[in-house]
Amino acid sequence: MDKAQKQQMKDLKAERIRLFRDQANFKPTERVPHFCNAVTWKVFDAGESLPEALTDFKVMERVVRHFLETYNVDGLMDVGIRNQFNVTEAFGSEGYYYYTEEAVGIKDHAHCTVDTLMDYLEDPTRYTWEKILPEKYGEDWVNKDIETWRKVFWEYLKYTYFIIHMGSVSGKEFGIPSLAPNNPAKGAIQFGIEEMESNLLGIKDLSIALRRNKDLIRDFCEKWDEKYIDPLIEKTYLSDGPQDDKYCFDASIILLSHNILNPKQFDTFLWPSLKRLLDAYAFKGMNVRIFAEGSILRYADKFQYYPKGTVTMHLEQDDPFAFREAAPNVAIMGGLSTELLSGGTPDECVAHTKKLCDELGRQGGFILSEGKMLSYKNDCTSDNLKAICDFVSEYKL
Amino acid sequence: MDTKAILDAMADLEEDELMEMMQEVMDNGGADVNDALDACQEGMKIVGERFEEGEYFVGDLIYAGEILTAAMEIVKPALSGDGSQSVGKMILCTVKDDLHDIGKNIVRAMLEAGGFEVIDLGIDVPPEKIVETAKAEGIKIIALSGVLTLAIDSMKATVDAFKAAGMRDDVKIIVGGAPVSEAACATIGADEWAYSPKKTVTVCQGWAAS
Numbered sequence: 235m236d237k238a239q240k241q242q243m244k245d246l247k248a249e250r251i252r253l254f255r256d257q258a259n260f261k262p263t264e265r266v267p268h269f270c271n272a273v274t275w276k277v278f279d280a281g282e283s284l285p286e287a288l289t290d291f292k293v294m295e296r297v298v299r300h301f302l303e304t305y306n307v308d309g310l311m312d313v314g315i316r317n318q319f320n321v322t323e324a325f326g327s328e329g330y331y332y333y334t335e336e337a338v339g340i341k342d343h344a345h346c347t348v349d350t351l352m353d354y355l356e357d358p359t360r361y362t363w364e365k366i367l368p369e370k371y372g373e374d375w376v377n378k379d380i381e382t383w384r385k386v387f388w389e390y391l392k393y394t395y396f397i398i399h400m401g402s403v404s405g406k407e408f409g410i411p412s413l414a415p416n417n418p419a420k421g422a423i424q425f426g427i428e429e430m431e432s433n434l435l436g437i438k439d440l441s442i443a444l445r446r447n448k449d450l451i452r453d454f455c456e457k458w459d460e461k462y463i464d465p466l467i468e469k470t471y472l473s474d475g476p477q478d479d480k481y482c483f484d485a486s487i488i489l490l491s492h493n494i495l496n497p498k499q500f501d502t503f504l505w506p507s508l509k510r511l512l513d514a515y516a517f518k519g520m521n522v523r524i525f526a527e528g529s530i531l532r533y534a535d536k537f538q539y540y541p542k543g544t545v546t547m548h549l550e551q552d553d554p555f556a557f558r559e560a561a562p563n564v565a566i567m568g569g570l571s572t573e574l575l576s577g578g579t580p581d582e583c584v585a586h587t588k589k590l591c592d593e594l595g596r597q598g599g600f601i602l603s604e605g606k607m608l609s610y611k612n613d614c615t616s617d618n619l620k621a622i623c624d625f626v627s628e629y630k631l
Numbered sequence: 632m633d634t635k636a637i638l639d640a641m642a643d644l645e646e647d648e649l650m651e652m653m654q655e656v657m658d659n660g661g662a663d664v665n666d667a668l669d670a671c672q673e674g675m676k677i678v679g680e681r682f683e684e685g686e687y688f689v690g691d692l693i694y695a696g697e698i699l700t701a702a703m704e705i706v707k708p709a710l711s712g713d714g715s716q717s718v719g720k721m722i723l724c725t726v727k728d729d730l731h732d733i734g735k736n737i738v739r740a741m742l743e744a745g746g747f748e749v750i751d752l753g754i755d756v757p758p759e760k761i762v763e764t765a766k767a768e769g770i771k772i773i774a775l776s777g778v779l780t781l782a783i784d785s786m787k788a789t790v791d792a793f794k795a796a797g798m799r800d801d802v803k804i805i806v807g808g809a810p811v812s813e814a815a816c817a818t819i820g821a822d823e824w825a826y827s828p829k830k831t832v833t834v835c836q837g838w839a840a841s
């Protein structure tokens with residue numbers, strides 16, 4: 235790339251960040267930006283083999299390049315760094331993951347029982363060392379020979395480099411901005427109830443514990459907040475506010491537990507923590523994207539009390555028009571279902587995209603995206619995605 | 632025995648009370664076991680209704696399934712064991728390549744509460760295994776679950792496997808799970824689809840009665 239091209243990509247990236255931020259802030263823009271939620275679908279689309287792409291960085295880089303050369307998207311959720319298995323495999327184990335030619339899978343797993351939940355929270359590192367790693371890699375995991383460890387560290391280094399490299403490829407060569415900064419306190423922003431659901435207890439055991447061990451669950455959430463959420467809130471209040479030249483959003487949160495919690499439980503176990511954090515973002519004029527897995531429509535009114543520009547809800551299964559009606563102050567990310575992307579025609583996709591832009595995006599408040607992570611071969615057709623990208627990048631509001 | 636109290640305890644998800652009352656049934660010789668189970672099933676119906684009305688959520692359904700199973704465990708020794716209460720046998724599973732089973736397990740609990748003897752083949756179940764089991768056990772009702780978009784393909788493959796085995800007209804197939812819709816049901820070639828466990832039970836009971 236020559237200097238002029240580099241500058242061009244820099245400008246494009248800045249322009250895209252502005253589009254995302256303005257839409258999130260309900261400021262009208264000349265067009266609606268598209269943050270594409272394509273994950274392993276990219277591999278099939280590039281005609282590569284899934285097992286190879288997941289274990290060979292060169293193949294994955296080809297996949298991402300193919301995607302960004304083919305589809306004119308403004309943002310990309312995964313630039314090839316999710317689900318890379320070299321580190322785990324160097325250890326001689328699959329961990330909880332497996333993959334075939336068609337799909338990547340995680341097997342159901344939980345790290346704790348209600349009896350060990352607090353042990354984890356007291357000292358997560360120790361618990362991981364003593365309980366989680368032996369479960370994952372076998373009792374003798376520490377005693378692997380030096381060659382194995384060398385390989386593991388080497389793969390880990392390579393993976394770290396790959397993450398940086400792909401950030402640079404997508405940003406510098408294709409003008410793709412990053413979604414949001416990582417939360418330095420603990421990677422992604424995670425609430426106690428979410429951690430119990432996704433990692434520590436699993437959906438089933440948590441659902442039961444919510445009734446059988448209510449006090450324990452409340453206690454865990456409170457202690458979790460002290461450890462992880464309170465420092466984050468403090469940091470937010472002390473921060474300089476929005477980082478509008480670097481990221482599309484100031485923070486990103488994934489929510490899942492609203493799918494199992496009834497309204498009373500939602501108000502007890504999730505909302506108090508989430509609200510305090512959102513209050514901080516609202517106070518600082520920062521914007522947060524929330525990926526709401528499943529359906530969050532029934533809790534839409536909770537988010538309605540924040541001023542425009544605070545919350546952008548990335549919807550998975552909810553109808554965006556219904557959500558807009560329920561919470562007009564909340565910006566929406568989404569609109570594209572796998573049903574349409576795989577079963578519709580390019581014309582139908584364009585017509586639907588046009589409707590979304592016209593009805594949800596004219597006054598700001600809408601970012602086009604796919605609800606589900608595009609994962610499998612039949613989640614989308616290439617012609618449909620191309621038609622959508624071509625349309626939305628040209629369509630003037 | 633207070634059947635109304637059992638019904639309410641099940642519907643309100645009052646585990647301790649329910650277990651106590653089931654234990655009482657056993658302590659009294661177990662003669663009332665069938666009535667007690669009927670009351671549990673009625674209570675479970677209300678759980679399904681409260682879910683549809685938005686009062687209960689997925690977590691409550693999971694918990695309901697758990698305590699229903701526990702209640703049945705307590706009174707099992709007093710059951711006659713000839714399956715006389717069963718409205719019929721059916722197969723339920725998560726289809727090939729899909730490992731998600733939370734929805735399936737909820738549906739199983741509801742079907743069991745609805746009087747079915749459910750053969751649960753588990754997760755990631757290939758079409759051949761479903762067809763073989765249906766053949767070996769003479770099963771007429773098949774319920775397929777899946778939450779991955781990929782599951783639609785596997786469900787279709789399962790329906791096709793029944794066709795290939797010359798058994799399609801012998802069985803009724805219902806599909807469900809997050810990506811299943813009217814349109815998907817048509818693509819798959821299934822007889823019915825449902826999101827709500829309540830509809831699932833009603834449809835299957837209708838089939839069992841016909």
Ligand code: B12
Binds near residue numbers: 529610735738
């Ligand atoms: C929990 C979960 C997991 C758990 C599963 C635990 C378990 N034991 O089931 C774990 C962590 C293991 C997991 C793994 C993976 N998951 Co997952 N998972 C989910 C999640 C969060 C919830 C699913 C769920 O249980 N919902 C609750 C139940 C109750 O709902 P339900 O199944 O729809 O059931 C209801 C109805 O549909 C109906 N029903 C259900 N079955 C039946 C059957 C019949 C016959 C009838 C009539 C009705 C019926 O009754 C239920 C009650 O109403 C969803 C996101 C979401 N919110 O849906 C992602 C999701 C399904 N997972 C996804 C993915 C991608 C994966 C992984 C590939 C992870 C990865 N590598 O990135 C692996 C795949 C493993 C595999 N091969 O299956 C994607 C699928 C995307 C796609 N294109 O399809 C989703 C949608 C997440 C997302 N936002 O993109 N997952």
